[in-house]
Amino acid sequence: MEKLPMILLLCSMVIATPVVRGVVEGPKVVEEWFEKLSHVKEKVAKLCFYFHENLGKSQTFMPVAQSNITYTSPNFFGLVVVMDDPLTVGPEISSKLVGRCQGLYGSTSQIEMGYLMVMNFVFVDGEFNGSSLAVMGHNPLKHIYHEVSIVGGSGIFRLACGVLTSWSML
Ligand SMILES: *[C@@H]1O[C@H](CO)[C@@H](O)[C@H](O)[C@H]1NC(C)=O
Ligand SMILES: *[C@@H]1O[C@H](CO)[C@@H](O)[C@H](O)[C@H]1NC(C)=O
Numbered sequence: 001m002e003k004l005p006m007i008l009l010l011c012s013m014v015i016a017t018p019v020v021r022g023v024v025e026g027p028k029v030v031e032e033w034f035e036k037l038s039h040v041k042e043k044v045a046k047l048c049f050y051f052h053e054n055l056g057k058s059q060t061f062m063p064v065a066q067s068n069i070t071y072t073s074p075n076f077f078g079l080v081v082v083m084d085d086p087l088t089v090g091p092e093i094s095s096k097l098v099g100r101c102q103g104l105y106g107s108t109s110q111i112e113m114g115y116l117m118v119m120n121f122v123f124v125d126g127e128f129n130g131s132s133l134a135v136m137g138h139n140p141l142k143h144i145y146h147e148v149s150i151v152g153g154s155g156i157f158r159l160a161c162g163v164l165t166s167w168s169m170l
Contacts, residue, residue, distance in 0.1 A: 040156060051101055051166070052093050053085045060085045070107070075114070079107040087121065099123035105139070113141035117148055131155025135164050144168065 054060050060083055067078025087099040103119030121133040132155065137148025146166045153160035 037158075049087045049089060049098055050091050050095075051085055051087055053083060054093070073107075073110070075109055075112060076107045077110050081105050083119075087123075096125070098125045099128070103135075109140075115139040115141060128156060131157045133157050133160055133164075137164075 052060070061081050062083075063079060063081050065078075065080040066076075070076050070078045082104055083101065085101045086093065086097055087101055088095045088097055090096070100122050101119050102122055103117065105115045105117045105119075108114060108116045115138070117135065117137055117139045119135045121135060123129055123131050132153055133150055134152040134154075135148055136151050139146050139148060144167060146168070148164050148166075150160055150162035150164055
């Protein structure tokens with residue numbers, strides 16, 4: 001396979017809300033840890049960054065499972081891939097690293113190239129360092145524009161919801 005750099009521009013609408021206290025009592029140490037976490041007011045944010053999925057010597061994704069028809073199916077039906085892709089501020093891979101996209105995608109469509117994406121965007125820089133966004137949705141690979149859901153998060157993104165839109169340059 002030829003080298004296939006993929007760059008996606010991601011813009012997310014993120015809503016971080018104050019923490020809802022759990023009703024189930026947990027071990028005291030966990031409760032104390034949770035109480036000490038900083039709580040932020042709900043706000044709307046828009047983030048833009050670039051996502052790089054690379055083949056080659058620094059391959060960032062790995063097929064881990066397939067069905068017995070994956071490699072004879074036109075859409076690789078049944079293929080499951082694990083990825084750990086860098087997220088950067090600019091389109092060049094050498095630009096500043098802001099996080100990593102760690103997750104799975106699987107070919108779940110027999111009709112077109114359609115993937116189920118299940119990913120965590122784990123941030124490693126600035127005010128978002130240590131926080132993550134959980135993303136899940138349908139990705140029709142051959143379309144230029146994609147939309148998947150932000151279904152939650154951790155740290156500053158605790159209880160986040162929103163939309164992740166992307167554009168791919170294959
Ligand atoms: C794939 O596996 C299923 C279930 O074991 C089997 O019924 C089917 O015949 C297999 N198909 C091919 C193309 O080998
Ligand atoms: C991000 O947080 C980790 C863990 O607290 C720390 O080691 C690291 O230096 C931080 N990175 C930046 C760029 O602030």
